[in-house]
Amino acid sequence: MTARVQHFELNGQRIECDAHPSKLVVDYLREDAGLTGTNIGCGEGVCGTCSILVDNCSARSCLLLLGQIEETSVLTIEGLAGHTLGPVIQDAFSRHFAAQCGYCTPAMLLIALEYLLDGTIENHADKTVIRDRLASVMCRCTGYQPIIDAIHDVAKSLALGPASQKLRTTP
């Protein structure tokens, strides 16, 4: 038995926990941390509903062990509003009706944030690129269009706004 304390940052807070390192992150989030915003759609890595960000990169929390997030910074939907871009994306989702049942929504927002922060992308407002990126998460309700529109909207306003670089670099 590995008696080990895990250290990581969760939604901006330093966490020390003694949950088993072989525990799934999604179980830790929902059971131990009480963060039920991360939903489970398949538990086998395919649907993406359980996506979270680990050091700004999306990951399936149902295919991730607690030991693997040691010393990383984890963002779940509950922490999104604390990110400079969070409220902007949340607002765009509301305005575009980018959710129906809401089950995929937390994951979609986090994928959107990861996408908007991704410096390797030349034009964040390119809908084809947005569509490709959204392949990470399944949505059964919306047909994706309003989600694409919402992300496109944020990308456009970031590209136009003077604060765009600043927003992208300040976590």
Added chain:
Amino acid sequence: MSFVPQLLAEFPEDGTTMKRPDFSAPTSLLELKHEYSKSPEGTMLIAGGQSLLPALFKGRSMPDKLIDIGRVAELRRLEFGSGNVFLGAGLTFTQILASKGATVLPGLVAALGYVGNCTIRNRATVGGSLAWADPRAELSLLLLVLDAVVVTERREFALADLYGEAGQNNLAPGEIIVGVRVNGCDAKKCEFLELMPRASAGRAVIGVAVCCDQLGSLRIAVSGLWKPQICASVVGCDLGAESLAESWLTDHCEAAAKLADIAFGWAYRRRAAAVLMTRAIESVRR
């Protein structure tokens, strides 16, 4: 309130205690070798975990211990020299795609672009992909036509020798893939084409990699047709692309067990492979 299959907790026959595998995360290759050699049988390496964890959920026998190799700096070496490439086993596909040298290895961007989706590529690693020996894996298909060399902590050998009979890898107990090397790729041209069950992310139905060297001789690999993927050089390079693809497929047709499932039958797969191969050959010859 989780409802992920809870098989990560092991249930002993008598049902007395439930135990999860131990977990460690060494930070150097030396430490990793030491940890792993203690009990190579009951231990499994975990890299991205994107293949291993689903398999464990499905009931693959649980190890006593998992060693996470994600922190071993020596496994993340990425070198792009003049025509030579070294990909560290611990690199994720996203890291490779974001690196300046991604285009040095011909066909790499195309091949990795077909893997799962961005979130999977964020975690899937070179070592994990090669070691898992999934015949549908894009990376190994491409590296096969490029005659890549696998580097482990104890030896080097041709990638083709990594794959064993029953979809197993040929690594010795306790052996660790450190990376993979490709030489002379500046003189080669590659095309990677894939048929997926839908337009976007999904595991390959048929994958085809074709490599053309300076002299115009071809190496072709195809997945999704026979049980293992098949890679072979081409004889009779002067044929047209379509006839060449046909003759290559006919030559290897008897090689192994045919693949087919309800969605994609053998006749269809055979045809799709010929089509993709023809297109890939035309592309590298262009």
Added chain:
Amino acid sequence: MTAKIGQSALRPDIARFARGEGNYVSDIPAPDALWIALARSSVAHAELISINVDAARRVPGVRGVFTGRDLAGTTPQSSLWDLPGQNHTHLRALAEDRLRYAGQPYAAVAAETREAAVQAAALITSDNRPLETVGSIDESLTGDTLLYPEWKSNAVAKQHWEFGDVTGALTQSHLVVAERFMSGRVHPMSLEPRSVLVRPEPDGSLTIWTSTQSIHQVRASVAECLGLPEHRLRVIAPDVGGSFGMKACAYGEETLLAFIALKLNRPVRWIETRREAFIGSTHGRDHRFDLETGFDADGRITAMRGEVILDKGADAFGVSIGTAWISGAVITSVYHVPAIDISASGLVTNKTPTGAYRGFGQPEAAFAIERTLDIAANRLGIDAAEIRRRNFVPSYALPYTTPTGLVLDSGDYTGLLDLTLSRFGYTDRTRAAKSRAMGDIRTGVGFACYSEVTNFGPSALCKAIGVANAGFDVATIRMEPSGHVRLFTSQTPMGQGIETVLAQICADELTVPVEDVAVVHGDTLSASYTGYASGGSRGAGVGGASAALVSRKLADQIRRWGALVLKADPAEVELIQGGVQVVDDPVRRCSMAAIAGEAYFPSTVPEGLEPGLEARAVFEPSSLAISYGVVAVEIEVDLALGTVRVKDVVFGHDCGVQINPKIVEGQIIGGVAQAIGASLFETIEFDDAMLPVTTSLHDYFLPLAADIPTINLVHQTTPTPFSPLGVKGVGESGVIGTPAAIANAVQHALEGSGLLLTLPLTPERVLKANDTLR
């Protein structure tokens, strides 16, 4: 914010979801609950001889193991549809003497942890005597093996419509198109699996949280099966993570968990795994439609003869053969068909039961008739749009009773067809398509019309067609002493935004800001009984109508109390801008708060009023409302590989008055996406032993973002005369015509002689139709 009918008021719940504050059944804390896991059959058909539960009982933490024998004293679950002469399966939540499909539950474990429950369930084994399997409609028809020997056949029920001289008309027809149209088996696949939590309350009652569209149906089912009085049962549907019909009916798990909770006097919970969802939640489609349609030389339909058969799977619970019934009933769509002879039936097979899925028989019918029209147009050398124009029921003939007895209420079919095709650029695109060949890539253009049966109701119709639930809707409303409003509805939100739509209707009627209306839903404790709940595209049209009626009743009370406050004659005052004022005298005005203050703390109570502000209203639709539309698509097909990509969709539709256009748009686009999945990628398969092959999202290809093109809408608005707001439903519109439109477009692109008659259009089928794969 004021949000009149017709404005796209924002949905407050989207902001909540975007904060991660969705509250699905699995999010409800119940640390004291036992976990339930089910042992499911691993064979498709067998006699169940004995069940071995000893090993399961020994797993630490197990508090109970239950088998069919334990449930023997309970009443079998009844079917929501009960047609004359229907055979009933009389199954309980756990199999008793026979296993009829792989995945059928036959034992349940309750344990302190989920791990223990899953482990124990895995240790349960059964001794079976294998039986021959019935794997297809054809095998079922032979009757060689019977799933329910007492039925003497495998047929659940049959319906027949006959009108006019079909044989005569067909023999005299210039052309008869006779084909077999197959709609494959698909999975509704809500992203949230089903989930149930049951808590015994201190007063002896039970609270059931379940992911459902139909709280009252679940309550009725549990009450009936367990013999419990309904006032001791409270069913709550919190946020529902998608349902699409799959959560429309009560399932055995709700009864089973209630049973175990009572037995053990502990809260119990069950959360379906994805694998269980694949084998244990009802599937959709799996229809075969044999249709023979006669045409005269001008392309006018002379008669139709058809037989639709539903592969019902192993159990006729839930909607029974409802989808086949509707399929037959709507086969004439928006066309004038002088003579028909149509039969509809459902047969049992050893597969997971099929049930309701968005579209409910209508996509299957649309696929048959819209493909038929294209085939006929081609053979007669008539343009595909023209052949439809010649057959539409003309606007002046509406309302029009179809030969199967449905009433087409209102609309302008030709107008919408022409409008949609011109927006789409149909003529130019069709011409351009042929010249745009690039290598193996061909472009195809096609369209299909559809009709959607909405505002499901008339209680009398429900009764006539054997639906056990009535079709009325009840709403109650209360203005609180502060002047704010609460509407109580039994319509259940599951992503369709019905709560926002209802709030808008109330706000509009009462002239108050939409934020001043709270909608209380998803709880049998607060909602009045409503039979058919949320399904049949009736939320806005029927639920919205009762919300409007009840608001009007409340408005009347408000007006009279307002008159009292203003010391005016009630006939002189009106509701305006969130208050009551004397007509044409804005100075003499009082607020809702002042009125509510008077109503709740009265000095005098006017004649005919009672203290407080509350009302109840029932809406009983007098007829169905038929939405309709035209789906035009452009596709690209790779003739060498058989793969299809949908490039562009223009969707013209008429759902009457739109309360919230953005919500309408979302329903359509989401529906089109599901239809693209069902047309091209999605298929549930079984192997030769009838064991399910598709049990993971790895193998079931839901469309992803890159598979769905931008979908543009064309709106036309013809109110229905049968709802006070003129509203028709739209929830299923997107899925009905789209598969036929895609198939028509792919057929247009092909060069071979074969016809596309089976969904999904897999690459193999496309190549075969193109004569390029044998």
